[in-house]
Amino acid sequence: MPAASGTRQNIVDAVLRIIGQDGIAAVTNRRIAKEAGVSLGSVTYHFATQHDLLRESLLHFVAEETRHFTALADECSDDGLDVRQAVETVAQVAGGGDFDTRRIAPFELYVQAGRDERLRAAAAECFAAYDRLATRILAHLGVPDPEPLAGAVVALVFGQQLRRLATGAPAEDLVDALLVVTAPWTRR
Template sequence: MVRAAARDGVVSTRDAILRATLSVVGERGVGGLTNRRIVAEAGVSLGTLTYHFPSQTALLREAMLLFAEEETAKLAGLVAGYHEAGLSVAEAAVVVEHVIAELPFGTQELAPHELYLQAARDPGLREASERCFAAYDELAVTILRALDVPDAERLAGPVVALIAGLQLRRLATGATAVPAAEPLMMLLRGARGTG
């Protein structure tokens, strides 16, 4: 629980609040996000919450950015490990499928999807949402370049959309695995014009 981590000094008060926000959003959605739930989860006072985040938009924006920063760092670490293995594009597609299957499966993974949907409703969150997707696109470009895929910049957005869509499908259907290698290869072959 976030509360214990905050007491042990593992995370700052601000980070504890952001992690609590992600936890509550994952469990209850943005509509279920209340200051009372956040402070109970983070183990902080209401005054502390409002000191760090004077508005819900500011809180959601920073929570979204924290998630994206940590997620891209984690994925970049995976990429670095596989890059040294000298994988082919087909082998990399299989690895992507495996990584998606190994991602945690629960309410925490719902939080970013909830936040992206909220960004569609709240223009104050759109910049943070754009930054999140820009980070994913940058990571995709890095991976595609490492695989010597031509037009990496042009393909990054569709690759990110495909993977995000597959993860959303997995979460929405409760499927333990969603095939990713074949759709990813279809996308890359289609971009190359090799059908």
């Protein structure tokens, strides 16, 4: 059996997979134990409540996303960013062509944060990382005063991702929408 920290991480990973596959309502201790390959007692030992499980899962996701988006923002060179590079970065952010459970789970967790104010700080931290990346990309594309526009661009990306999830719309729709928003400052 893995060490305590490994067991805890296995449980968190299992929760994220379950949420992505079947939603938050499917998160039960028995299912988590089975999915994580741990005993039922391990689940309750590491997490006293469902809220603790969801909070830890959201915090884990936020930490990974924050690291990922900070690295992407750092990769945006100070020499400028052309539209193609911006599109490639957005494609990385959007997760490519298919939605896997890792890409679906955040939507569930963010909705849960809307219901549970104790989760909102973690969600806000993740959106701040998204906004920083959007600000950096917009600045490199030549958008003057990009900070006020960054939140709207992040919302557009999330809205398009949700649309893709619900309708199967192609990833290109997201790219097209972003090109429309940045058109005044860029050339296709």
